[in-house]
Amino acid sequence: MKQQTQEVTPLSGMESLTELYKVGSGPSSSHTIGPERACLLAARIYPQADAYRVILYGSLAKTGRGHGTDTIIKKTLAPLPCDITFDCETKSLPHPNTMDLYAMKDGRALGQLRIMSVGGGRIQVLGEAEHKPVILYEHKTFNDIRAYCEEHGLRLWQFAERFEGPDFWEYMREMWDAMKHSIKQGLADDGILPGGLNVQKKANFLYHRRSLGESSETRENRLVCSYAFAVSEQNAAGEKIVTAPTCGAAGVLPAVLYYEQHKNGFEDEEVVRALASGGIIGNVIKTNASISGAECGCQAEIGTACAMAAAALGELFQLNLDKIEYAAEIAIEHHLGLTCDPVCGLVQIPCIERNAVAAMRAINAVTLSDFLCETRKVSFDKVVQAMKETGRDMSTLYKETSEGGLATVGVHHHHR
Numbered sequence: 001m002k003q004q005t006q007e008v009t010p011l012s013g014m015e016s017l018t019e020l021y022k023v024g025s026g027p028s029s030s031h032t033i034g035p036e037r038a039c040l041l042a043a044r045i046y047p048q049a050d051a052y053r054v055i056l057y058g059s060l061a062k063t064g065r066g067h068g069t070d071t072i073i074k075k076t077l078a079p080l081p082c083d084i085t086f087d088c089e090t091k092s093l094p095h096p097n098t099m100d101l102y103a104m105k106d107g108r109a110l111g112q113l114r115i116m117s118v119g120g121g122r123i124q125v126l127g128e129a130e131h132k133p134v135i136l137y138e139h140k141t142f143n144d145i146r147a148y149c150e151e152h153g154l155r156l157w158q159f160a161e162r163f164e165g166p167d168f169w170e171y172m173r174e175m176w177d178a179m180k181h182s183i184k185q186g187l188a189d190d191g192i193l194p195g196g197l198n199v200q201k202k203a204n205f206l207y208h209r210r211s212l213g214e215s216s217e218t219r220e221n222r223l224v225c226s227y228a229f230a231v232s233e234q235n236a237a238g239e240k241i242v243t244a245p246t247c248g249a250a251g252v253l254p255a256v257l258y259y260e261q262h263k264n265g266f267e268d269e270e271v272v273r274a275l276a277s278g279g280i281i282g283n284v285i286k287t288n289a290s291i292s293g294a295e296c297g298c299q300a301e302i303g304t305a306c307a308m309a310a311a312a313l314g315e316l317f318q319l320n321l322d323k324i325e326y327a328a329e330i331a332i333e334h335h336l337g338l339t340c341d342p343v344c345g346l347v348q349i350p351c352i353e354r355n356a357v358a359a360m361r362a363i364n365a366v367t368l369s370d371f372l373c374e375t376r377k378v379s380f381d382k383v384v385q386a387m388k389e390t391g392r393d394m395s396t397l398y399k400e401t402s403e404g405g406l407a408t409v410g411v412h413h414h415h416r
């Protein structure tokens with residue numbers, strides 16, 4: 001029987017920046033941040049539980065081990081014991097990322113939650129009303145935003161301030177603190193990343209490897225890269241990061257902001273504002289194209305992170321709106337067509353190094369924009385549109401399936 005469907009015009013506009021920046025355990029918003037939040041919710045609902053049983057289905061069962069879904073679940077529910085089953089057989093699921101959580105007491109189930117990890121770290125409990133993020137901004141494109149800012153004499157962070165809630169700045173400060181924390185943790189860490197690729201953590205090495213007579217350019221590259229590696233390695237190791245805009249691309253924005261803060265002595269307050277301005281750019285891309293590697297390839301993740309970082313830097317340096325737009329446009333334009341084909345499905349090769357390269361590119365994009373802004377020919381909105389179309393036409397082999405490109409060339413084992 002054909003169902004009568006009512007035409008509903010979807011609310012148009014952008015969600016809060018608090019939906020873009022989120023703290024959680026890497027390396028995947030749907031495979032680790034979502035399940036982590038599911039466990040936190042279960043722990044809140046069943047404080048009297050003494051153990052848990054968790055069953056992972058669909059994609060959570062298939063790629064959960066590689067992403068460390070089980071490790072995150074155990075860590076979040078600790079010290080309570082947790083028995084985890086990977087069920088790859090069950091087909092009729094409400095969502096590809098479904099999990100069942102049984103809260104136990106004295107060997108008997110107290111209650112059960114069926115939870116779906118619906119993307120971007122958001123979770124949905126089966127049977128409960130769908131929790132849709134609210135549209136805070138009626139503006140959708142950068143052109144809309146620019147027109148509004150020009151009319152009211154606002155910078156991008158002031159624009160965000162107008163539409164976000166009263167707790168916004170506190171939330172953003174938490175994000176910046178979490179970013180700094182993951183840089184510091186990452187720099188202090190070394191060893192091998194989990195997953196079997198035998199990838200060595202390199203942030204610490206990069207940070208300390210000052211060579212004699214190092215030029216200031218080399219030093220800048222080395223430090224920026226060490227910060228990007230630090231966050232990306234924390235992400236790959238299942239530690240806490242801030243999505244910016246995703247887990248895989250979480251290293252770009254903190255790397256450039258941390259570097260510039262230390263070099264130029266910017267106050268935290270200024271950096272947090274820059275983070276909001278960069279967030280607006282990320283939100284425009286999320287709303288009009290995509291920030292998901294599975295949907296549009298790496299151009300949507302790293303390309304977006306680079307554009308956000310460029311805009312954030314432009315804000316730090318007090319560039320005008322035209323120059324900020326141009327810096328973001330340069331940053332994403334030169335990521336167009338970038339594929340997502342991580343080796344073995346792990347967010348390590350090429351992802352970690354790619355964060356570092358994008359961080360350097362963001363700095364270059366700002367310099368270029370400052371010099372060449374008057375002659376620019378392409379708007380930011382147009383490039384976002386081009387990114388969406390390129391992503392749509394990109395073969396699925398290059399969209400997080402690890403079935404093509406770099407994922408299939410084999411890893412070179414280098415013996416020292």
Ligand code: SF4
Nearest residue numbers: 248293298301340351
């Ligand atoms: S290659 Fe894929 S998984 Fe890695 S950072 Fe890019 S989009 Fe994310």
